[in-house]
Amino acid sequence: MGRQTLNMVLFYVFLIIFVLASIFPLLWVFKMSIVTKSELFATPPTILPQTPTSAEYAQIFGDSAFQRALINSTIIASVTTVICLFFGSIAAYAIARLRFRFKGTVMTLILAISFFPAVAIIAPLFVQFSQTGLINTYWSVIITDTVFALPLTIWLLVAFFRELPRDLEDAAKVDGATTIQAFRKVIVPLAAPGVFTTAILTFIYAWNEFLFANTFLFDQSTQPVTVVIPNFATVYTVDYGAQAAAAVVVTVPLVIMVLIFQRRIVSGLTAGAVKG
Amino acid sequence: MTTASREKKGRSWFKEEFRDPERRTAYYMVLPSLVIILAIAFYPILYGIVLSLTDSTVSSFGSFVGVENYVEMFQDPDFREGLSNTLIFTVVSVALEFLLGLGIALAINRAFRGRGLVRAAILVPWAFPTVISAVMWRLMFQNQVGIIQYVANAVGLISEPILSDRTLLLIAAILVDVWKTTPFMALLLLAGLQTIPGDVYEAARVDGANVMQRFFQITLPLLKGAILVAVLFRTLDSYRVYDLFWAMGQRELTSLSTFVYEGVRISQLQFGPGNAAAIFIFVTSFLIALFFIQVLGMRTSTEE
Numbered sequence: 001m002g003r004q005t006l007n008m009v010l011f012y013v014f015l016i017i018f019v020l021a022s023i024f025p026l027l028w029v030f031k032m033s034i035v036t037k038s039e040l041f042a043t044p045p046t047i048l049p050q051t052p053t054s055a056e057y058a059q060i061f062g063d064s065a066f067q068r069a070l071i072n073s074t075i076i077a078s079v080t081t082v083i084c085l086f087f088g089s090i091a092a093y094a095i096a097r098l099r100f101r102f103k104g105t106v107m108t109l110i111l112a113i114s115f116f117p118a119v120a121i122i123a124p125l126f127v128q129f130s131q132t133g134l135i136n137t138y139w140s141v142i143i144t145d146t147v148f149a150l151p152l153t154i155w156l157l158v159a160f161f162r163e164l165p166r167d168l169e170d171a172a173k174v175d176g177a178t179t180i181q182a183f184r185k186v187i188v189p190l191a192a193p194g195v196f197t198t199a200i201l202t203f204i205y206a207w208n209e210f211l212f213a214n215t216f217l218f219d220q221s222t223q224p225v226t227v228v229i230p231n232f233a234t235v236y237t238v239d240y241g242a243q244a245a246a247a248v249v250v251t252v253p254l255v256i257m258v259l260i261f262q263r264r265i266v267s268g269l270t271a272g273a274v275k276g
Numbered sequence: 277m278t279t280a281s282r283e284k285k286g287r288s289w290f291k292e293e294f295r296d297p298e299r300r301t302a303y304y305m306v307l308p309s310l311v312i313i314l315a316i317a318f319y320p321i322l323y324g325i326v327l328s329l330t331d332s333t334v335s336s337f338g339s340f341v342g343v344e345n346y347v348e349m350f351q352d353p354d355f356r357e358g359l360s361n362t363l364i365f366t367v368v369s370v371a372l373e374f375l376l377g378l379g380i381a382l383a384i385n386r387a388f389r390g391r392g393l394v395r396a397a398i399l400v401p402w403a404f405p406t407v408i409s410a411v412m413w414r415l416m417f418q419n420q421v422g423i424i425q426y427v428a429n430a431v432g433l434i435s436e437p438i439l440s441d442r443t444l445l446l447i448a449a450i451l452v453d454v455w456k457t458t459p460f461m462a463l464l465l466l467a468g469l470q471t472i473p474g475d476v477y478e479a480a481r482v483d484g485a486n487v488m489q490r491f492f493q494i495t496l497p498l499l500k501g502a503i504l505v506a507v508l509f510r511t512l513d514s515y516r517v518y519d520l521f522w523a524m525g526q527r528e529l530t531s532l533s534t535f536v537y538e539g540v541r542i543s544q545l546q547f548g549p550g551n552a553a554a555i556f557i558f559v560t561s562f563l564i565a566l567f568f569i570q571v572l573g574m575r576t577s578t579e580e
Contacts, residue, residue, distance in 0.1 A: 011383070011388070014383060015384070015388075015390065015394060018380060018394070018397065019393060019394060019397040021455070022397040022398065022400050022401055022455075022459060023397055023400055025401075025409070025412045025413060025416065025455070026400065026412070028416060028423060029412045029415055029416070032415060032421065040421050041420055041421055043426070044426065044430075045421075045423055045426055087308045087309045087312065088309065090305040090306075090308070090309075091305055091306045091308070091309040091310075093305060094301070094302040094303075094305035094306050095306065098298055098299065098301065098302035098305070099298065099299065099302070100293065100299045100302040100303060100306075101289070101293055101299075106306050106310065109310065109313065109314075110309070110310075110313065113313055113317055114509075115512055115561065115562070115565045116317055116558075116561075117512070117515075117516040117533075117557045117558055117561045118516070119516055119518060119532075119533040119536050119537070119554060119557060120321060120324060120536075120554045120555065120557050120558035120561075121316075121317060121320040121321055121324055121554070122536065122537070122540050122554070123324055123327060123536070123539070123540045123547070123550060123551050123554055124320040124321070124323040124324040124327060125316070125320050126334060126540050126541075127323075127327070127332075127334060128320065128323070130334065130335070143312075143316060144316060146312065146316075147312055147313055147316040147317050148317075150309055150312065150313060151313075154309065178301075179297070179298055179301045180301065204403055207405065208403075208404075208405035208406065210405065210406065210407050210518075210519045210522075211518050211519065211533075211537075214522070214537075214541075215537065215540060215541055225405075225408075226405045226407050226408065226519075227407075229407070229408060229411055230407050230410070230411055230522070230523040232411075240415055240418060240420075240421050243411060243415060244412075244415055246411075247408050247411050247412050247415075250405065250408050251403075251404050251405075251408055254403040254404065254405075255400055255403065257403070258396060258399040258400060258402075258403045259396050262392065262395050262396045262399055263392075263395070265399060266395055266399070266463060269460075269463065269464075270463065270464060270467035
């Protein structure tokens with residue numbers, strides 16, 4: 001009994017260390033964002049904020065470049081998610097449900113993208129986007145994000161669609177529905193939870209994307225937060241509080257999403273890996 | 277078989293596929309995604325190979341120069357530094373993430389109170405944009421206000437500023453990567469562990485196998501698939517490291533990918549070698565994947 005209790009205690013000590021290590025940077029940077037400038041530079045550093053202030057938040061929210069970046073990130077991530085779900089769900093339905101000859105080849109091609117180093121194509125795409133006038137527009141990033149998010153979208157949706165009972169579509173087809181109607185009226189509503197999970201993961205991917213945005217976007221009218229915030233280190237050179245506040249603002253929505261949808265996200269993330 | 281009959285056969289399956297309304301619909305449904313992927317990923321890589329063999333610039337298409345860009349790339353000290361940084365970063369961070377991730381997965385592979393909290397904690401670092409985690413850690417490594425710098429100085433570990441020393445920067449980058457992706461590695465391995473049926477262990481215990489024997493003779497072999505998938509994905513991810521180095525090092529820390537980026541966006545003179553490095557990354561990534569699949573025997577099931 002004693003040994004078992006000791007094991008239990010050790011186990012929970014380990015868990016607490018693990019959880020703290022995971023969230024410590026967020027907590028610490030949050031603390032940095034709410035203290036006064038003099039406290040920020042104090043030696044030794046304070047553990048808990050002595051005189052909390054929202055001055056840094058007022059400053060970054062008053063910064064038009066930061067506002068613009070938040071709007072740009074939202075536009076890029078939302079449009080990418082919608083496009084991925086549209087093309088991804090129809091392709092995934094065909095792969096999960098219909099019979100056709102080159103299914104294996106199609107799946108291999110799609111999977112190959114997840115091994116594909118995006119950096120290998122930034123130069124040719126840069127040249128092509130310059131020639132077609134897409135450079136420095138939302139579309140340059142939305143198009144490239146879509147390509148690299150599509151495999152994830154399709155992979156997840158195929159897994160979700162396969163779990164749905166087949167009889168319902170067959171019944172719809174007996175009643176005279178076409179394949180497309182069966183998909184739209186029967187599968188889509190039933191698959192809503194899976195589609196929603198896929199949407200969250202695609203959105204997080206597009207919100208976090210950096211390489212394409214940093215390559216194709218030149219000025220703050222279209223740059224997302226991932227590009228603008230690292231540059232704060234040059235704009236607000238010694239204003240570490242403002243950098244900290246900006247980092248917190250960008251991650252808090254993600255942390256809230258993760259807390260609410262953790263179960264779904266985990267099932268989505270591991271769906272592919274376990275099978276492989 | 278004669279050409280004519282082969283052609284006839286070829287046409288007949290084509291007809292067969294496209295007469296069937298269900299199959300025709302299936303092709304229409306996958307076509308848009310395929311076109312997007314082929315046009316935006318596969319076509320540019322071919323174009324990139326062509327670019328790497330010419331003296332093109334961003335704005336003008338040049339003439340054929342053979343492997344000159346590749347020669348120039350290998351002679352460039354920045355490229356060599358990027359290559360060695362990338363290799364060190366990949367090997368060290370993936371190894372640490374794997375060992376720590378496996379340990380965590382084994383520890384939490386049981387029912388306990390607070391599972392939800394642990395799962396949420398796992399996902400927090402994963403959900404952060406890499407550049408933002410780099411910004412956060414940079415603030416903690418910072419010379420004047422950074423807690424890590426303060427602690428490291430206080431205990432006498434180091435005396436110099438972390439962010440202005442390239443070796444310390446690389447170590448810091450590895451640390452951030454381990455923080456950010458170990459939980460994810462643990463999650464994938466945990467999912468693999470949960471597919472191992474409990475009665476296998478029960479049988480082994482009855483046969484008198486001890487903890488170590490059970491681990492090496494049951495857990496590891498049965499987990500091999502999940503391990504290979506997780507390690508391959510992490511290896512390829514680390515190998516193309518860009519965001520982390522760029523934001524952590526403020527352009528001080530070179531990787532293969534930052535070298536490519538310099539050539540495309542910063543320095544016109546480096547466009548040729550930058551393109552060559554892009555193709556180098558593409559080919560070597562492919563070889564890494566091939567190594568995992570062929571040599572280590574990773575299964576790539578694309579079918580049900």
